[in-house]
Amino acid sequence: MKEVNHFIESKGDIRLNLLDILIKTRKAIDDNDPFELLTLSNKTIHSASVHQDSENIAVAVLVYSMSKIISREHYKEQKDWPEFISTFSAELDKAIQNLKINNLFGFRENIANIQKSIDSLSGHLRDYIKDIFLRASINKASRIYEHGISMSQTAHVLGIMSWELAEYAGRTGISDVNLSITQNIKTRLKRAFEILE
Amino acid sequence: MLNNSISRKSEDFPDPENQKFSRKTKEQKFLIFDSSTIISLSLSDLLFILEEIKKNSPEIKLIVSKDIINEIVNKPLTIKRFKLEALMVKNLLEKNIIEPATNYVSEEELEKGTDDILNISDRLFRAKNENIQIMHRGEISCIALYKILKKKNEKVLLIVDERTTRMLCENPTNLHKLLQIKLHTDVNYDYEAGDFFKGINIIRSSELCSFAFKKKIIRLPGSKIESLDAVLYALKFHGCSISGEEIEEEKQIFSKI
Numbered sequence: 001m002k003e004v005n006h007f008i009e010s011k012g013d014i015r016l017n018l019l020d021i022l023i024k025t026r027k028a029i030d031d032n033d034p035f036e037l038l039t040l041s042n043k044t045i046h047s048a049s050v051h052q053d054s055e056n057i058a059v060a061v062l063v064y065s066m067s068k069i070i071s072r073e074h075y076k077e078q079k080d081w082p083e084f085i086s087t088f089s090a091e092l093d094k095a096i097q098n099l100k101i102n103n104l105f106g107f108r109e110n111i112a113n114i115q116k117s118i119d120s121l122s123g124h125l126r127d128y129i130k131d132i133f134l135r136a137s138i139n140k141a142s143r144i145y146e147h148g149i150s151m152s153q154t155a156h157v158l159g160i161m162s163w164e165l166a167e168y169a170g171r172t173g174i175s176d177v178n179l180s181i182t183q184n185i186k187t188r189l190k191r192a193f194e195i196l197e
Numbered sequence: 198m199l200n201n202s203i204s205r206k207s208e209d210f211p212d213p214e215n216q217k218f219s220r221k222t223k224e225q226k227f228l229i230f231d232s233s234t235i236i237s238l239s240l241s242d243l244l245f246i247l248e249e250i251k252k253n254s255p256e257i258k259l260i261v262s263k264d265i266i267n268e269i270v271n272k273p274l275t276i277k278r279f280k281l282e283a284l285m286v287k288n289l290l291e292k293n294i295i296e297p298a299t300n301y302v303s304e305e306e307l308e309k310g311t312d313d314i315l316n317i318s319d320r321l322f323r324a325k326n327e328n329i330q331i332m333h334r335g336e337i338s339c340i341a342l343y344k345i346l347k348k349k350n351e352k353v354l355l356i357v358d359e360r361t362t363r364m365l366c367e368n369p370t371n372l373h374k375l376l377q378i379k380l381h382t383d384v385n386y387d388y389e390a391g392d393f394f395k396g397i398n399i400i401r402s403s404e405l406c407s408f409a410f411k412k413k414i415i416r417l418p419g420s421k422i423e424s425l426d427a428v429l430y431a432l433k434f435h436g437c438s439i440s441g442e443e444i445e446e447e448k449q450i451f452s453k454i
Contacts, residue, residue, distance in 0.1 A: 013325070046379070046380050046381055046382070047325075049329070049379070049380060050324050050325050050327055050329055050380060050382075051325075051327060052329075052330055145359075145360075145361075146379065147375075147376065147379040147380060148331060148361060148364075148372055148375045148376040148379060148380075149329070149330075149331050149361065150331055150332045150333055150336050150359055150360075150361035150362060151232075151233050151333075151336075151359035151360075151361070151436070152232060152233075152268060152332075152333035152334075152335045152336055152359070153330060153331065153332055153333035153336070153361075155333075156333055161272060161273060161276060161279060162232055162233065162236060162268055163236050163240070163273055163276075163278075163279045163282070164278075165436070166233060166236045166237060166240065166358075166359075166435060166436025167240060167435060167436065169436055170237070170433060170434040170435045170436040170437070171434060174360065174438065175360060175433060175437070175438035175439055175440050176440045176441055176442070177375070177440075179364075179371040179372075179374055179375045179378075180360050180364065180371070180375075180438060180440065181440055181442070181443065182363055182364055182367035182368040182371060183367050183368075184446075185443050185446045185447050185450065186450065188399075188400055188401075188404050189404055189407060189447070189450065191354070191398055191400055191404075192354070192400045192404040192405065192407070192408050193408060193411075195226055195228075195257075195352055195354050196250070196254070196257070196405075196408045197408075
């Protein structure tokens, strides 16, 4: 099946939602507002859980990563920082324009360029930012798993390992939600002992 | 007497055509492992219990599908952070403690079963004009394996630590509610299709370890309850979806044994 260079009509709300998120992200970066970025990143999770599309996932990870990056002043003292933030902002502006004209391939290229710009950074800043992006992916995966998508499916969608997600999700309260308790312990233990003994 | 000698003879000369799938004995039991269970056991340094369970009860077959082997061995072998864990699991596979499912069912049958069930699970929940893919091929392969072995009248248990598979099989209504609450939107659930997942017997690594604990396979210093508490919380912190409330209940049950 040939891939089309636009968000298909039924997914129109994805495009508009992403456009809204990215416009607000641009402003939050200018305002140096990590909390707003965190809120914006959370807003993409509902949509990412349903559609599991690479665009929503990439934006969720990107915006969350930026919230972490700009909340730590020491990144800004690194020599490559001005170049990184300038490339990031320029690609973000282009991504907004591409979303406006429904140019899906262009939008994807802009997101890929941001990721590439991290690889071209030198030394510590590259390692810091790469690490933040990985942690952001695991955090977003945990949120999608929390929404009811299985562990392996979530890991697959986010391109991380189930092992990373298990370690992270285990430290959250996901398993303590009342709806997760599906059978009483006695029944389950009895079942285990019956077959194992 | 005659019957016995006939049966012995037939064992001495197995049909070479069916040799691969003729390992069934009367007591044979199957524990099907999802990746999530192997992960939490491995990260909690409790994989050794599988070896002990197998040593004590060779009739228990600990099996994994090809998709699960990919998740627990092949993929983590490429990542330094989990390479050691992957090698430890690989060691269990090489020692036949954990076996590939294809030792007992044909790959074609399992692949077809997995495809069919994936088709069902992908259509169970729908929101915003789109089917929600809630499950991954690996998890579905465990369910397919369970169904195939059940059809052959085998005793089977599915061991899953991750939450969604368990909710889907044991209380899909709760899963439906969870999706609606978390997604903040109407989610349609195909109840009829959901019936396919009913009646699947599931335990978690926590129940497996409780058994190991009772059989003194796990021995730790300190009181019985303190040790059990440590084991269950280790599993929980490594991804086993057991609640704090359930852990307390399990400890209470054990204090009376």
